[in-house]
Amino acid sequence: MILALLAAALALPAAAAPYADAKAAYDAGSYDRAAAAFEALVAADPGDPALHYDLGNALLKAGKLGRASASYQRAFDLDPRDGDGRHNLDFVLKRSGEELAPPGIPAPAFAAFTALSARELAGLHWLAAWAAMILAGLSLLGSPERREALRDWLLGAAAAWALFGLWWAGLSAVLPAGRGVIVAGRAELRNGPGEKFTVGYTAPEGRRVRILSESGEWLEVGLLKEGVKGWILAASVEKL
Amino acid sequence: MRTILLAAALASGAASAAAADLSATATLSSHQLVLGDQIVLSVAIQGSGSASPKPPLIPDVEIYESGKSQSMTIINGRVSSSVVHTFVLNPRKTGRFVVPAIEVPGAAPTPPMVFNVDAAPKEAPAPAPGQGPAPHQPPVPSQSPATAPNPGASPDAFVTAQLEKNRALVNEQVTLVVRFFTAVPLLGAPQYDAPKLTGLLAESLGAEGQGTTVIRGRAYNFSELKSALFPVQAGRAAIGPAVVTVQLPRRGGLTGDDFFDRFFNAAPPEARRLQTDPLTLQADPLPAGAPDDFSGIVGALTVESSVDRTQLRAGEAATLTVVVGGVGNIKSLPEPKRPDLPSVRFFDSESSVKLERFGDKVGGAKTFKTVLVARVSGPLEIPPLTVSYYDPAKRAYARAQSKPLRLTVLPGDPNAALPVVGPGAATAPGVAEVAADIRYLKAPDGRGLPAKALAALGAFGRTGPWHALPGAFLLVALALDLRRRALAADPRGRRASEARAASERRLREAEAQPAADRARAVALLGEALTGYFADKLGQPAAGLTLKAVTAALQGRKAAQAAELARLRSVWEELDLLRYAPGGAGQAEVKRLADEIRALALAFDKELRS
Numbered sequence: 001m002i003l004a005l006l007a008a009a010l011a012l013p014a015a016a017a018p019y020a021d022a023k024a025a026y027d028a029g030s031y032d033r034a035a036a037a038f039e040a041l042v043a044a045d046p047g048d049p050a051l052h053y054d055l056g057n058a059l060l061k062a063g064k065l066g067r068a069s070a071s072y073q074r075a076f077d078l079d080p081r082d083g084d085g086r087h088n089l090d091f092v093l094k095r096s097g098e099e100l101a102p103p104g105i106p107a108p109a110f111a112a113f114t115a116l117s118a119r120e121l122a123g124l125h126w127l128a129a130w131a132a133m134i135l136a137g138l139s140l141l142g143s144p145e146r147r148e149a150l151r152d153w154l155l156g157a158a159a160a161w162a163l164f165g166l167w168w169a170g171l172s173a174v175l176p177a178g179r180g181v182i183v184a185g186r187a188e189l190r191n192g193p194g195e196k197f198t199v200g201y202t203a204p205e206g207r208r209v210r211i212l213s214e215s216g217e218w219l220e221v222g223l224l225k226e227g228v229k230g231w232i233l234a235a236s237v238e239k240l
Numbered sequence: 241m242r243t244i245l246l247a248a249a250l251a252s253g254a255a256s257a258a259a260a261d262l263s264a265t266a267t268l269s270s271h272q273l274v275l276g277d278q279i280v281l282s283v284a285i286q287g288s289g290s291a292s293p294k295p296p297l298i299p300d301v302e303i304y305e306s307g308k309s310q311s312m313t314i315i316n317g318r319v320s321s322s323v324v325h326t327f328v329l330n331p332r333k334t335g336r337f338v339v340p341a342i343e344v345p346g347a348a349p350t351p352p353m354v355f356n357v358d359a360a361p362k363e364a365p366a367p368a369p370g371q372g373p374a375p376h377q378p379p380v381p382s383q384s385p386a387t388a389p390n391p392g393a394s395p396d397a398f399v400t401a402q403l404e405k406n407r408a409l410v411n412e413q414v415t416l417v418v419r420f421f422t423a424v425p426l427l428g429a430p431q432y433d434a435p436k437l438t439g440l441l442a443e444s445l446g447a448e449g450q451g452t453t454v455i456r457g458r459a460y461n462f463s464e465l466k467s468a469l470f471p472v473q474a475g476r477a478a479i480g481p482a483v484v485t486v487q488l489p490r491r492g493g494l495t496g497d498d499f500f501d502r503f504f505n506a507a508p509p510e511a512r513r514l515q516t517d518p519l520t521l522q523a524d525p526l527p528a529g530a531p532d533d534f535s536g537i538v539g540a541l542t543v544e545s546s547v548d549r550t551q552l553r554a555g556e557a558a559t560l561t562v563v564v565g566g567v568g569n570i571k572s573l574p575e576p577k578r579p580d581l582p583s584v585r586f587f588d589s590e591s592s593v594k595l596e597r598f599g600d601k602v603g604g605a606k607t608f609k610t611v612l613v614a615r616v617s618g619p620l621e622i623p624p625l626t627v628s629y630y631d632p633a634k635r636a637y638a639r640a641q642s643k644p645l646r647l648t649v650l651p652g653d654p655n656a657a658l659p660v661v662g663p664g665a666a667t668a669p670g671v672a673e674v675a676a677d678i679r680y681l682k683a684p685d686g687r688g689l690p691a692k693a694l695a696a697l698g699a700f701g702r703t704g705p706w707h708a709l710p711g712a713f714l715l716v717a718l719a720l721d722l723r724r725r726a727l728a729a730d731p732r733g734r735r736a737s738e739a740r741a742a743s744e745r746r747l748r749e750a751e752a753q754p755a756a757d758r759a760r761a762v763a764l765l766g767e768a769l770t771g772y773f774a775d776k777l778g779q780p781a782a783g784l785t786l787k788a789v790t791a792a793l794q795g796r797k798a799a800q801a802a803e804l805a806r807l808r809s810v811w812e813e814l815d816l817l818r819y820a821p822g823g824a825g826q827a828e829v830k831r832l833a834d835e836i837r838a839l840a841l842a843f844d845k846e847l848r849s
Contacts, residue, residue, distance in 0.1 A: 019683075019684060041684070043510050045684070048684045049685050049694065050682040050683060050684040051543055053681075053682050054681045054682060054684075056676075056678075057680070057681055060678060066312075081692065082682075083678075084679040084682060085682075087678070087679055088678040088679055091676065091677075091678050092678075116694075117694075117698065119697075119698030119699075119701055119702065120694045120697055120698050120701070121701075122701030122702065123694075123696075123698045123699070123701030123702075124697060124701075125701065126700060126701050126703075126707050127697065127700065127701075129707065129710065130707070131711045132625040133710035133711055133713065133714040134713060134714075136714050136717070137710075137713045137714045137716070137717035137718075138717070140717040140718055140720070141717045141720060141721065149451045162495055204539060208429065220720030
């Protein structure tokens with residue numbers, strides 16, 4: 001344990017140097033080099049939303065709108081309360097014809113709805129579930145006096161369980177799993193998984209899609225905004 | 241002396257006269273053109289006065305003043321002139337355009353005119369077979385027929401007009417040379433009327449050459465005037481006759497050498513009108529594949545850009561100067577496309593033209609000055625400005641570009657007024673977004689404890705199968721609760737179900753008794769046995785006899801004869817020991833306890849219900 005802590009402490013300064021290099025490249029306008037450095041940092045710590053955010057900045061400055069949008073989306077999924085991250089994600093989404101808040105939903109309402117990430121809501125949901133079930137079990141096993149004492153706690157835990165469960169389900173419907181971002185310019189959506197099928201739609205780079213199925217080198221995707229679907233080359237989509 | 245007078249007449253304007261009796265007419269070279277072509281507006285002012293028209297203002301049409309041509313007559317001391325002002329119109333988009341009434345001081349305004357601009361075809365039309373080379377091929381230089389003196393005769397004076405070549409590309413320069421020859425002294429200043437041009441723009445190259453030459457054995461003095469012509473559109477352009485009106489001495493009048501002879505025999509001069517034959521010039525369209533920013537210029541261009549300051553504050557203005565120079569019809573050159581910089585606001589440009597001669601080629605420089613205001617602080621690079629043109633020497637489109645300009649924009653003075661120029665100058669102070677952009681980098685160690693706690697919470701939510709544990713616990717608790725409730729509702733059943741456990745507690749207590757307390761151990765063994773069957777049979781333990789137990793067990797499946805015999809044996813042995821407990825050693829107590837356990841086990845299943 002001591003050795004592990006020591007190794008972790010030693011690793012912090014080692015990680016700071018690559019970050020400084022990446023930042024210096026970004027500040028100097030060498031965006032491709034900065035993007036490569038940030039990618040290495042993200043690979044080492046994929047759970048840090050700030051690194052995904054920084055990678056998105058470098059990719060966008062390097063002209064890679066789709067990949068930047070994917071990085072911003074990952075940062076948003078990890079830390080949806082970060083105002084800078086929301087701003088930059090909304091910035092790139094507008095460039096591809098979307099907005100962060102779905103049409104018809106006021107931005108403050110959507111911000112409140114997405115104040116917690118799906119992971120956090122899942123954690124809160126399960127935490128409340130654990131509390132409610134343990135309290136219920138203790139109530140069943142305990143005396144009538146204990147049951148009375150635990151009743152309010154049990155009701156609170158059950159209400160929290162229901163609240164977070166419904167919230168989690170709602171967020172999963174708005175930001176479903178199996179999403180991707182189009183990284184090719186004017187990608188073609190065909191009516192089947194192959195070149196022989198006609199092109200039904202074209203979609204701009206950076207547009208978010210939901211991946212419905214896979215067939216070889218092709219993905220069946222649905223455009224979240226327009227509600228249409230088609231087949232696209234897998235290389236044209238970066239999965240989130 | 242004559243040539244000097246001719247040159248003066250050709251190069252100078254008419255003498256000013258009082259503004260009176262003026263009339264103005266305006267004509268367009270075409271009323272239908274395609275985008276990219278130019279159209280010529282000619283405003284002719286006739287009368288005994290001098291005035292200049294104001295260039296019309298037409299939205300989305302660039303207008304350049306191309307010059308003027310003038311003819312002048314003096315009759316009885318009264319000056320009468322005809323001046324044609326030429327403007328080049330360069331539409332920027334398709335549609336219907338109206339040339340408004342043109343005002344000329346002292347004259348009635350001209351009526352409005354209309355012309356239409358269509359979209360340019362995708363490809364330049366190829367010439368019909370037999371009409372000449374393909375558009376990308378160079379025009380073939382050739383000698384235009386000049387007006388030559390009548391063969392066999394040697395006139396006193398004549399005029400010729402000659403084109404450098406009779407085929408050219410649209411907007412490519414062709415030099416027109418008009419030469420005036422005279423073998424006799426002129427009486428008075430000659431009058432020159434420039435040829436009327438159709439489909440051509442003209443730039444005077446000046447009265448250039450003069451000298452003497454011998455034609456068919458006769459000596460002539462000559463002077464020449466060169467003009468640069470630019471075809472406005474594809475097709476056949478016409479150059480009308482150039483006219484020179486001179487006063488020549490009559491034949492035989494000035495032959496004597498003696499002064500008195502010349503004085504007394506002087507004859508009135510003969511007015512002679514000399515003119516050239518009309519010429520035509522075939523203008524071919526430019527090759528296909530023109531760049532998007534092609535300006536229509538045929539020649540060779542360079543672009544230079546500069547700013548009057550390289551360091552300024554956000555909100556401050558600087559002047560961007562772009563100079564496009566070279567050979568070609570510089571006057572019609574549009575402003576190079578400004579770069580699309582969201583961090584900079586550009587304002588309207590002012591342009592000026594300085595024409596120069598490069599041999600027989602006309603050129604010069606056109607300067608565009610634009611005020612720019614930096615909106616945000618930081619390094620600012622103005623990318624190269626480009627101008628595309630067609631290079632006839634290389635027979636290809638080319639692009640000239642300037643070097644990029646780098647400026648440093650310092651943060652604006654917070655106390656300074658908002659934009660120093662432009663429409664925003666009058667707006668109320670406040671915060672206004674001037675350019676949307678992404679926000680800056682975010683350090684990875686910026687996460688605080690709440691964020692880490694939420695991250696840990698997120699990790700907890702992904703623990704998977706472990707989430708079954710509270711559910712299992714709840715199920716067990718529920719089962720136990722149900723069992724407890726069931727037992728509470730059936731006291732006899734509860735007693736029976738716990739009979740064996742109660743018996744076992746007594747047996748262990750008996751086994752734990754010290755050797756000195758055998759009576760207690762035997763009593764506990766007896767309680768264990770009788771208590772078990774009392775609980776199972778739902779009877780009080782006190783007074784329960786072997787006979788009663790045996791009777792209750794009769795007819796039950798588990799009550800086998802051997803088991804009943806073992807029960808009777810143990811029961812009787814305990815009764816015996818109860819009265820003589822000293823006979824029971826430690827081993828005996830242990831054996832009896834095991835016997836009771838075996839009996840309880842044997843009867844437990846059968847007596848459960």
